[in-house]
Amino acid sequence: MNAQPTNRGVGADGVRPMPSAEEVEAARHTREQLVAWGVEWPPPKGWKEALARRRADLDAPGTLRVPTVTVYSDGSGTTGGPAGIAYVLMQEGAIVDEGSLPLPDANNQQAEILAAAYALHSLPEGQDVLVVSDSKHVVNGWNEWLPMWRARGWRKRRGGTPSNLDLWRRLSEAAERHASVRCEWCRGHDGNVGNERADVLAGEARQAAIRGDFPDPDTYADRFP
Numbered sequence: 001m002n003a004q005p006t007n008r009g010v011g012a013d014g015v016r017p018m019p020s021a022e023e024v025e026a027a028r029h030t031r032e033q034l035v036a037w038g039v040e041w042p043p044p045k046g047w048k049e050a051l052a053r054r055r056a057d058l059d060a061p062g063t064l065r066v067p068t069v070t071v072y073s074d075g076s077g078t079t080g081g082p083a084g085i086a087y088v089l090m091q092e093g094a095i096v097d098e099g100s101l102p103l104p105d106a107n108n109q110q111a112e113i114l115a116a117a118y119a120l121h122s123l124p125e126g127q128d129v130l131v132v133s134d135s136k137h138v139v140n141g142w143n144e145w146l147p148m149w150r151a152r153g154w155r156k157r158r159g160g161t162p163s164n165l166d167l168w169r170r171l172s173e174a175a176e177r178h179a180s181v182r183c184e185w186c187r188g189h190d191g192n193v194g195n196e197r198a199d200v201l202a203g204e205a206r207q208a209a210i211r212g213d214f215p216d217p218d219t220y221a222d223r224f225p
Contacts (some may be wrong), residue, residue, distance in 0.1 A: 011049035072194035075111025084205025087119030120174035134188030
C-alpha cells in the first residue's frame, strides 16, 4: 500500500483541534467524535489520558504541534539472527499505509529501534508524527536518552558510547525529515489495531528472514537506506 496520508479533520494550519478535559467528559463518545479528535476506533485504553497530554503540548509555549499522522512500529527478533521490522500508518482510525522488511541479523531491541526508523523514513517528509511503540526501550530512548546523548556529542553521562549508537543515529536522522516527532508507548497484544497489525507484519518479515527471503539488493536500500 502506498496511499498518501490525508488531512481530513485537520485545521487549515495543519493542526487538529484538541478538546479540553471538560469537552471530553461532556461529549458523546461516538466514533465520529473520537475520529475528529484523532482517536482510533475502537478507542484504545488510556485514550483520554493521551488526549490530555496532546492538549497540554498544544497549550504549552514552544512545544511540538499536535501530530497529524500516527504510525505504529514493531520489531520481531530474539537474541540475534533473522529479524523483522514493520510499521502501520493510521489516520482517523483507519490503516492508510503499512510496510515490513526482513533483517538478516538483529536482536529484539535492535529490531525495535530500526522499526521506528523505518516507519519515519517511509512517511512523506514534513509530517507532524506520533510514533507509537510497545517497546519501552525505544520510547525511553527517544524521550529521555537521545536528547542527553546528542547534547553530549553522542556520549553517555559518564563518557561511554551508547549501545547500538549507529541505530539510534539512524532513528535520529529519520526523524529529521519531519516537522516534529513524538513517541508514545502502548501495551502490546492488547487489542490496539495499529499495534496488532504491526506485530503481525514484523513476525511475517522475521519468518521471511529465516527462510532467506530478502528483497532484491537494488531495491532494499531504496526502501530503507
